[in-house]
Amino acid sequence: MSRPTARKMDSGFVAWLRRDLLLAYRRRGEVASPVVFFMMVSTLIPLGLTPEAAQLEKVAAGMIWIMALLATLLSVDGLFASDYHDGSLEQMLITPQLLPLPILGKVTAHWLTTGLPLTLVSPLLGLMLSLPSAGYLPLICSLALGTACLSLVGAVGAALTVSLRKGGLLLSLLVMPLYMPVIIFGTATVNSAVDGLNWLPPLAILGALFAASVALCPLAAAGALRVTASN
Amino acid sequence: MNWLSNKLSAGPSNESPSWQWFYRLGSPRWFYLRSGQWLPWLSLAALLVLATGLVWGLAFAPEDAKQGNSFRIIYIHVPAAFLAQSGYFIMAIAGAIGLIWKMKISYMVMKAAAPIGALLTFVALFTGAVWGKPTWGAYWVWDARITSMLILLFLYAGVMALQYAYHSVDAASKASAILALVGTVNIPIINKSVDWWYTLHQPATIKLTSAPSMHMDMFMPLLVMIVGFYLFYAVALILHTRNEILRRERKTSWVRELVTAKAGG
Numbered sequence: 185m186s187r188p189t190a191r192k193m194d195s196g197f198v199a200w201l202r203r204d205l206l207l208a209y210r211r212r213g214e215v216a217s218p219v220v221f222f223m224m225v226s227t228l229i230p231l232g233l234t235p236e237a238a239q240l241e242k243v244a245a246g247m248i249w250i251m252a253l254l255a256t257l258l259s260v261d262g263l264f265a266s267d268y269h270d271g272s273l274e275q276m277l278i279t280p281q282l283l284p285l286p287i288l289g290k291v292t293a294h295w296l297t298t299g300l301p302l303t304l305v306s307p308l309l310g311l312m313l314s315l316p317s318a319g320y321l322p323l324i325c326s327l328a329l330g331t332a333c334l335s336l337v338g339a340v341g342a343a344l345t346v347s348l349r350k351g352g353l354l355l356s357l358l359v360m361p362l363y364m365p366v367i368i369f370g371t372a373t374v375n376s377a378v379d380g381l382n383w384l385p386p387l388a389i390l391g392a393l394f395a396a397s398v399a400l401c402p403l404a405a406a407g408a409l410r411v412t413a414s415n
Numbered sequence: 416m417n418w419l420s421n422k423l424s425a426g427p428s429n430e431s432p433s434w435q436w437f438y439r440l441g442s443p444r445w446f447y448l449r450s451g452q453w454l455p456w457l458s459l460a461a462l463l464v465l466a467t468g469l470v471w472g473l474a475f476a477p478e479d480a481k482q483g484n485s486f487r488i489i490y491i492h493v494p495a496a497f498l499a500q501s502g503y504f505i506m507a508i509a510g511a512i513g514l515i516w517k518m519k520i521s522y523m524v525m526k527a528a529a530p531i532g533a534l535l536t537f538v539a540l541f542t543g544a545v546w547g548k549p550t551w552g553a554y555w556v557w558d559a560r561i562t563s564m565l566i567l568l569f570l571y572a573g574v575m576a577l578q579y580a581y582h583s584v585d586a587a588s589k590a591s592a593i594l595a596l597v598g599t600v601n602i603p604i605i606n607k608s609v610d611w612w613y614t615l616h617q618p619a620t621i622k623l624t625s626a627p628s629m630h631m632d633m634f635m636p637l638l639v640m641i642v643g644f645y646l647f648y649a650v651a652l653i654l655h656t657r658n659e660i661l662r663r664e665r666k667t668s669w670v671r672e673l674v675t676a677k678a679g680g
Contacts, residue, residue, distance in 0.1 A: 340597055344590050348580050357576055358594060361569040365604050396600075404597050407514075411589040 196281035197289040204293030214262075218255040218298045219305055225251045226309045237314040244313035245374035248323065249330070249367050251309075252302050256331055257356050257363075259298045260338030263290060264346045264409070273346070273413050283409070284402035291339045291402070299331025319374045322383045326373040329390045333366045336394075336401035343408035365393060441518040443660045444669050450653045457653070461646035468643045472636035479633075485549045488542050490637060494644035496539035499567060500602065502532030502648065506574065507599040510592030520656075522588035523663065525595065526578055527655030531648065533571035540564050570598040584663060 208215050229247050230240065267273040276286050306327050307320050315323065341359035345351030369386045377383035439445045472490035479486035506528035512521040543561060544554045555561070574591045581587035629637070664670050 340593075344577060344594055345580070347586075351580075354576055354580055357569075358573040361566045361573065362597065362601055364566055365601070400600065404593060408590060408593050411586055411593065 196279065196285040197292075200276070200286040200289030201293050204290050205296065208293065208297045215297045215301075218259045219301045221258060222251050222255045222302055222305065223309070225254070226312060229313065241314045241316055241378075244310060244315040245319060245323065245378065246371045247313060248306055248309050248315075249327075249370045249374075252306070252327055252331060253334060253363055253367055255302055256298055256334040256338060257359065260294065260335060260342050260359075261352045261355055263294055263339055263342040264413075265342075265351075268346045268413060273409070277409060277413060283406035287339060287343075287402045287405050287409070288398075291335050291405075294339070295332050295335040299328070299335055302331055303327040315374075316378045318380070319378045322373045322377040322387065325387055326370045326390055329387070329394050330366050330370040333390070333394050333397045334363060336397040337362050337366075339405045340401050340408060343405040344412060346409065347412045366390070369393065441516070441520055443520050443523065443664050444667075446520050447657055447660050450657060454650065454653060457646060458650050461643060461650050464639060464643035464646055468636050468639035472640060476633050476636050477630065482550060485546065486633075488546045490640045492539060492542040492546060493637060494641045495535045495542065496564065497641055498644050498648050499532055499536040499539050499564065502528055502535060503567065503570065503595070503602060504599065505652075506532060507592075507595040510588075510595045513588060514592050514596075519663075520660070522592065523659040524652065524656050525588070525592060527652055527659055529571055529575045529578065529591075531651050531655060533568060533575065535648075536564060536568045536571060540568065566601070570601065574598070 226247070229243070233239065233243065264273055267276065277283065279286070303324055306323055310320055310323055338355075338359055341355045341362075342351075344358060345355045348354060369390045372386040373383050373390065376386060468490065473487055476487070476490075478484055506525050509521045509525040509528060512518055513525060540561070543564070547556060548554050574595050577594055578587050578591045581590060661670055
């Protein structure tokens with residue numbers, strides 16, 4: 185019954201990805217809430233700032249990015265929480281697989297259920313906030329890459345706070361400073377496209393941030409879970 | 416003090432002598448007693464260097480051609496900003512040593528470093544704001560370096576918040592060590608941000624690779640102040656660490672003996 189090691193390592197990733205996607209499918213209401221939050225806050229912006237298109241288009245890219253960041257932050261809190269409470273996190277910790285791979289699977293599921301939907305509805309928000317037409321493709325590309333970074337970094341924060349009773353607020357405190365490079369280059373991508381500049385360089389840096397987070401964040405989250413889940 | 420040295424020498428005897436200091440350093444008691452001997456000298460040195468630098472910088476250094484006397488706040492601002500950033504590395508390295516070698520003392524150093532670093536970051540931001548008013552006409556300007564100092568303050572705040580969130584000392588130490596290491600990844604980005612979107616601030620004045628762009632008469636007191644701040648930082652760190660040692664080791668016999676000896680005589 186012994187399977188090759190590569191397959192074993194792979195099954196840790198795929199098994200947790202499938203499990204989390206299945207769980208998300210069964211709790212569709214919960215999955216929808218970050219997207220609904222994203223849409224609702226966007227109605228506050230014209231109400232709070234101004235309904236004038238000329239002014240909205242200046243802040244559109246930044247606002248969409250900030251809302252995406254907050255929506256991710258709200259949802260990343262639950263990444264390990266339910267697993268911690270029902271004991272399946274313990275199971276994950278004692279499996280012989282390399283811990284970062286199941287974590288990467290869970291984070292991928294998180295991105296597929298929050299980051300990807302946010303990316304997909306973002307053109308609609310761009311339309312409502314009168315984002316100039318040059319900004320749509322950069323917005324979608326940067327959000328797709330950027331929300332993946334946000335999920336990965338958020339996983340470290342979620343792992344650090346999983347056993348705390350009121351971890352949610354602390355989590356945002358820990359993770360928000362780490363999110364700042366992502367938001368800088370995310371908005372820079374969209375804004376340079378709107379200004380008619382080359383928007384690929386900031387997107388490339390966002391890609392570099394993504395590559396670094398894929399490599400490092402699961403490791404950090406694994407280390408953090410080993411510390412926090414046993415306390 | 417003979418009974419002390421006898422007890423101290425009972426360390427891991429099979430280790431080579433060149434590493435013994437490292438293992439001894441890991442013992443909170445050794446650190447507490449030894450740092451007590453260093454502390455007066457270190458404090459005296461810090462006091463002397465800081466006094467020299469302050470008097471030199473504030474009274475004798477030449478006036479700036481454009482900014483007049485208001486530039487003199489640089490003698491507080493720059494050393495504080497320097498130490499705020501190095502302090503984060505010191506904290507993260509202490510945390511890493513704790514995670515790797517499982518040294519109790521380094522977790523205590525890490526915990527002690529966080530509030531000192533946060534305070535220095537605040538001092539750097541505050542003096543920057545005071546300096547900004549006469550120079551730029553505004554207390555707060557969203558420029559790269561100010562923003563990255565603010566992010567640094569948030570990073571410190573995160574480590575401190577996580578430290579206090581756990582009841583278990585072990586979990587608090589390890590979790591905040593991991594967070595400090597994750598935050599270290601952010602620090603190069605903070606430094607790079609000076610190059611990325613440099614806007615209003617002066618470019619970095621002290622470069623280690625090239626000659627200083629400041630005049631020597633202005634630069635020397637600054638150097639003295641930076642050394643002074645490092646010494647002050649060391650004193651503050653040792654004092655905080657000693658407090659933490661006494662708090663965490665309060666149930667051990669040597670702390671009790673120390674306290675009763677102090678109370679008795």
